[in-house]
Amino acid sequence: MLLGVDVGGTFTDAVLVSGAELHTAKAPTTPADQSQGVMAAIAAVLARAGARPADVELLAHGMTVATNALLEGRGARTAFVATDGFTDIVELGRQARRDLYRLCATWPAPFAPPERRFGARERMGPGGVLRALEGADELADAVAASGAESVAVCLLHAYRDPSHEIAVGEALRARLPDGVHVSLSHEVVGTFREFERAATTEVDAALSPLVGAYLRALAARAADEGLPEPRIMQSSGGLAPFERAADHAALAVLSGPAGGAAAAALVSAAAGERRLLCFDMGGTSCDVSVVEDGAVREAAGREVGGRPLALPMVDIHTVGAGGGSIGWRDPGGAVGPRSAGAEPGPACYGRGGAEPTVTDANLVLGRLDAAKPLSGVELDVGAARGAIEPLADELGLSVEECALGIVRVANAEMVRALRVMTVERGLDPRAFTLLAFGGAGPLHAAEMADELGIRRILIPPASGVLSALGLAAADRRTQVQRTLMLRGEELTDDALADAIEQLRPAGERLEVACDMRYRGQAHELTVRDLRSADELRAAFADLHEERYGYRDDDSGIELVTLRVTGVDPGPRVELRADHAELSLFVPEGWQREQTEHGVVVSRA
Template sequence: MAVLVHYAPMSDRERIDAGDAPPSSAGEAHVGVDVGGTFTDVALHAGDALVTAKVPSTADQSVGVVEGIEAACERAGIDPRTIDAFTHAMTVSTNALLEGDGARTALVTTEGFRDVLELGRQDRPALYDLDAEKPAPLVPRRRRFTVAERATPDGIEARVADADVRALADDIRATDAESVAVSLLHAYRHLENERRVAAVLREELDVPVSASHEVLAEFREYERTATTAADAYVTPAIDAYLGRLTERAVERGVPNPRVMQSNGGIASASSAREHAVTTALSGPAAGVVGAAATASDAVDAAGLVTFDMGGTSSDVSLVRDGDAERTTDADIAGHPIGTPMVDVTTVGAGGGSVAWVDDGGALRVGPRSAGADPGPACYGHGGTEPTVTDANVVLGYIGADAALGGDLDLDAAAACDALERLADDAGLGSAREAARGVYRVANANMTRAVRRVTVERGHDPRAFALVAFGGAGPMHAAALAADLDVDAVVVPRASGVLSAYGLLAADERHDAARTHRTALADADADAVRAAYAELRESVLADVDDPEAARLTYAADCRYAGQSFEQTVSVHDFDPEAVARRFHDAHERAHGYRLDDPVELVTLRASATVERPTPTAAYDAAGDAVTGSREAVFDGAVRETTVYDRERLAPGTSLAGPAVLDGRESTVVVPPAWDGAVRPDGTVVLERGARE
């Protein structure tokens, strides 16, 4: 199955309606492919045309990726061998961490510190839950090994012996380990021992070896070790997958893939294979980049809240000044990841999330999902549990005659039956009442996620616009915005495959960091500049065209005695200027500043090679109204105008209630909301625009 949408001049569109593929446009062809749990999304930009496609994700993701590229090329009327660039986002790392099926990993650390992964931090996942348990470490105790060596913050006190490491290699080999993580005490500052251990193990063992000074050269032993273990845990899977994908791409004449990293920038496949943990949030990062590229100029707002609602979960992030917010303090499935990544908050509320009644009689939604097989009841694949998608069908937001994903015919009766059973369990009057409850509970879950990235971080969501994408996002966006008192919703033209589109717009980016702890007032400026020079060489070594790279520098600072840092930009290191920026940043984030001394903690450098954002012609015309149907808003049934979104001409004004049907996603415009179609096909919804 392939879902194909081609945005092209009208003459081409007429040929599409007649069954003919449009001719390709002159110019470079660039394809972006994002793999999700249910569908693999493709965006192909050739000349001034944009072709999108959805194909089912496959067990071996590389198979679905190639099928998606071939489907998009067939519709665009081009040969895959004419593609000039191929960018890819994947879920291999994420799935390995979430599902616990990564490589059998061994850990080598300093003698006496074997259990740092087990000890972690003193914080608990649920403060008042006496039965709460932390996730099991990625490396079980039987595969954790120690070596006699010692470093302090001041230098090496005891050097490692090669003979000890070679003996250790024999012990590791006996465990059938598929990868090894090496994280020695204070190796972020004095790496001689760790470098030697890693070198000997690479000589002795035929498995990947991840060293903490190469993965995360920063202090905090637990986070550094956990990140290095995660890198080793996912490296074999990433290496094998990218190897298969590259081979399949080359067979079809497609360029080697470039890979989206968690930081929102792309890198070569070889770089991703060497630094696998940097792909842990590949797909969600691509969506945020796509939102920033398509919506930053669509409305006058302080920034954007990105809202990506898929089949299993919803991802929320923040874009300010046209750039995604990033963090180095994140975790996936309870495992800390200290490398830079787009700051995404995820909740288990998606189109396939199952609605249920808890022991107290309350209606709940998620986090369990019906998945793609059997999927929601309305899919007609044997699913019987009520889901958010079923609720949207019963509420009239998805038409009974809709073909989800292009050729999946809906079973509206099955959706109604599932919601009837839920209504009986919850003591609600009807399937429609149950559906309304499911819709509101799902929105409440997502509202909390938005508040976490805005209110809890000192931002007023009312000053932002909400960018909705993903298969289900535009159906919930306006209701979600109303709950947050947000007045504008932006639905990009390629909203159903925006992560794939984001791959076309993403810049190349490489990051490096090194802990350099000192009182800021006493910092040796020459030493700091020398450290920045080394970081600059590190990031430029990964860049394809160093001459085209834009370099930026930053520093993590904190008040003396604090346990957390604030990142501020650095321009030709000046301690006084850095201190001023830190005081201002701390006050914005936390509401106060102190007269206490400021401590310099970590130095950061980034190299970015900008790529032009693709533009595609959009000149749809014709009668976009396809009819009307009953839909439920605020408990009342309203006759609702239905539009074919692909026929909405630029400049078209919309009045709610309305539904914009599309092959990839559906946009719901509630009463008291208006909409307008921008020249590029983006739909902007505004609340309370009419009297």
């Protein structure tokens, strides 16, 4: 049996796969200790299936512990070690500004304040050592005296030659108290661009003690119940042993949303849908991803909570619009990002919530059936109306008009996210099928498709718990990346084969991605799964022309970074239409059809 458990903002979902049978359950998420909600969901789904913990062969888990800590700026007491003269690199950042005309823009404060930043007397250059490392033991003693609970080490050019960084790490581990975590940049990132590498390593150091404590406690509770050791979804969309996620929490910052992307790939293969625009709307947020040619689009890095993460991850855009998102008044009316979450939840859940949410609005509008429990929760229409009424009075609207306004504002936020992932990346959304899942996704899909000109929507079986199903069926993936800088004649078949072999991780099959650019450019495009130097050059030129409208045959082409992924394919899971449990809104002008791959809603 395969067990997937996905922690959301409102509910924790569990899916148990036994052959062709699928059993599902939900339990309220427990924000103070997510493991309580996880174990409650596991107990519920095992009871529903009449199964024992010993029957479970695989336990796959998607979590939000790292995400929440990063967004809230919570982390261990962190120290930062850099090459002398570069200790403020995370705070200095880059000259690019998110808000060009905001004179007083704020940035997240580094996890390591100035008093816990330390310079290492060393310098590495392109050709090797420029200044030998001195005083590593004294440096470690100073870090220990700062009371740091975790240490990030990022020395210049350690991606090329990590010897100094390794020596500093050994000195720290020898002289720091037991339990103090040490993150080394060449182990976490392994690529160039010092600011992004330093910022990512600092995030890894700050979050790893928190995530490690959670995962080790969860693993102990699972073992006590007779369950297998959990495997953790990484931001890259593959499962890893829990110890890897515990030691390098930065790899799992998008653990929860990545489960939905893995599920989208599963649906794409099962339904033969090669192009999917994926829309996962849960209780607190909406995650958007894209499947092209049957594969989920990936990114070489991104910002999360205003902090850059230079790590491969599923290309996901998230907005704070979910079923629990709260409607409030600004000059134009707003929904989210503040959410009622799991405690107390929407007003209609009867758990003490008093503010109007998207779920309350859907209930008032009759899009949710008041007579049918939602995820096991009895719905209270009177409480929903009571929560919306004060906002309606303030806006001079009826309760129904206000509820419709809440839904429309939430839809506008989500449509904007869908446009970011398509129009702003040069893709035509009309060429995609909209894949709607998550507890609230099918309620909003048709109106959003109307806005984007999409004529076909697929709501897969088990849509409300699809992310948990994606966890159970996900591949096991181990990814290694290094900056190579192979220029001109240096890029040969032999050089490429040697580099791949040096990085080769364990796995049944290998996936190879090359970040390439024309000489003189500052950003790269990714070419995948080609092993010939000439084929790489040709594919890059074609991709550059497709993306930017021109090719430059007179400029040299550089292979900047190589990423090699070892993949052990996940178990085969069947998606059958009788697995569907669905809250669906089909407006006028759309028609619903049941198919073997789920519910298809299309323009009449």
